[in-house]
Amino acid sequence: MAAKSSHTMTIPTDAELVQAQADLWRHSLSYLTPMALRCAIQLGIPTAIHRHGGAASLIDLVTTLSLPPSKAPFLSRLLRLLSTTGVLASNEVGIYSLVPLSYLLVDGVLVDGDASQAALVLCLTSRYHMEAAMGLADWFKKDIAQPLPSPFEDVHGATLFEESMAVLDPESDKLFNEALAAHDHMGIGTILRECHGLFNGLQSLTDCxxxxxxxxxxxxxxxxxxxxxxxxxPKVVDKAPSDGLVNYVAGDMFHSIPPAQAIMVKLVLHFWSDDDCINILAQCKKAIPSREAGGKVIVIDMVVDSSSPMFETQLLMDVAMMVCTRGRQRDENDWNAIFMKAGFSDYKIVKKLGARGVMEVYP
Ligand SMILES: C[S@@+](CC[C@H](N)C(=O)[O-])C[C@H]1O[C@@H](n2cnc3c(N)ncnc32)[C@H](O)[C@@H]1O
Incomplete structure (x- = not known):
């Protein structure tokens, strides 16, 4: 007979029941928030508002987007959700304007030199990602031999950013690679402005x-x-533009990393398992001089922090990694353990920038 729980739940009050029901609706329907965002991008709403001088009415948008006038009342409801969830701003006379988030989705506008993030939204809300997430419960129940495939691999029989995805659906593979580039390239301007001490006095660097x-x-x-x-x-370096500014090296970081005073691993380790990260960092350590000679590894990646206002975002990014890759997002204790196991003696979080941290790791 099952042991009787000592934690008997008291029957919710009427107020709690009403709240719980509404909360369940919100949780179950929250997928409509990214779907509304996806729809806004597919219709070109941020770009239309931008071309309209940064502010547009419902009728301006219906006209500019060439939508049937009969759809105006429906568009109004979509715009209301987008404004309430912080994608757009709106005022009491029904004028919609861009906020920094939607500015990142305007076609062809470079923000701090970086491309629009529209591909990232379209990638993360694609049917491939949705179906992979819908396969989570089945994936949990399966006792699969190592190396454990991600739910994405389990559902689609293909791996993101690998040949198998290109074979499965070349168009989606192209979009996913554009999304990755947009995601990875954004933010170096901020890092250079906020953390120039990272690079001051450095003679050489390998961007791993x-x-x-x-x-x-x-x-x-x-x-x-x-x-x-x-x-x-090699498949990436072969296509890289050789303009002499940097020295491209084709290779495999698990075997060897070109020596330099500092090695940088930016937005790399979250893609890999703990054991892989230890191997990668051990290769980094072999490629740098002693701490006294300025040797260090620069790790730029998420540092999950329960006291951060971005904690929920960090957890969503962690579950996204679980659904689609074999990697994970890590907190400071996780990073500390990995650095020490890879043979490093010390590390410092130089700066937290939004959801991410910039860390220096010393031999
Ligand atoms: C997420 S991107 C890195 C983003 C980049 N550091 C940035 O900040 O723009 C991952 C890169 O790792 C490369 N890669 C994957 N496995 C590798 C390996 N074994 N050795 C070297 N590069 C590898 C991929 O080709 C891809 O370009």
Whole structure:
């Protein structure tokens, strides 16, 4: 017979029941928030408002977007949800305007040199991501041999950013890669302005998993004396523009990383398991000089923090990693354990920038 729980729940009051029911509606229907955002991007609402001088009425939008006039009352309801959830601003006379979030979704506008984030929203709200999340319960019940596939791999039989995804759906694969580039490239301007001490006095740097070199080039532009290597897989380096600003190296970070005074791993480790991170960081350690000679690894990644106003966002990003990759988001204790297991002696969180942290790790 099951042990009787000592935690008997007291029967909710009427006020609690009414609140609980409304909360359940909200939780069950919250998927409509990203769907409304997706719809806004697909219709081109942020771009239309921008082209309208930054503010537009319902009728302006119906006309500019060439929607049937009969859809005006429905668009008004979508705009009301978008305004209430912080995607747009609206005033009492029904004028809709952009906020920083929707400014990031305007077509063709560079924000601090970075591309629109529309591809990221379209990627995260794609049917592939939705179906992977819907497969979570089945995935939990399966006792699958290691290496454990992600729910995305389990449901689709394909891995994000790999050939299998390109074979499954070339158009979606292209969108997902655009989304990754938009996500990864955004923010280096802020890091350079807020954390220039990271790069001051540095003679050489290897950007490990540096992709097409966008981040490394921004660093070299701000600190021209730094000799910068960009390590990435041959398939990426083969397509990189060789303009002489940085030195591209085709290779595998699990085998060897080009030596430099500092190695940077920006938005890389969250994609990998703890054991993989320890192996990657051990390779980084082999590639740098002693701490006295200025050797360090710069890790830029999320630092989950329950006291942060971005905690819920960080948890959503963590579950997104669980659904789609074999990686995870980590808190400071997780980072500390990984750094020590990889053979480092000390680390410092140089700065927290939004949901992310900039860390220096010392040999
Ligand atoms: C999320 S992106 C990194 C973003 C980049 N650091 C930035 O901030 O713009 C991941 C990159 O890791 C590269 N990569 C994956 N496995 C690798 C490996 N074993 N060795 C080197 N690069 C690898 C991928 O090709 C891809 O360009």
């Amino acid at each position: 998993c540096g992709g097409d070199g966008t981040t490394a080039k921004a660093i070299v532009k701000a600190f021209p004396h730094i000799k910068c290597n960009v390590l990435d897989l």
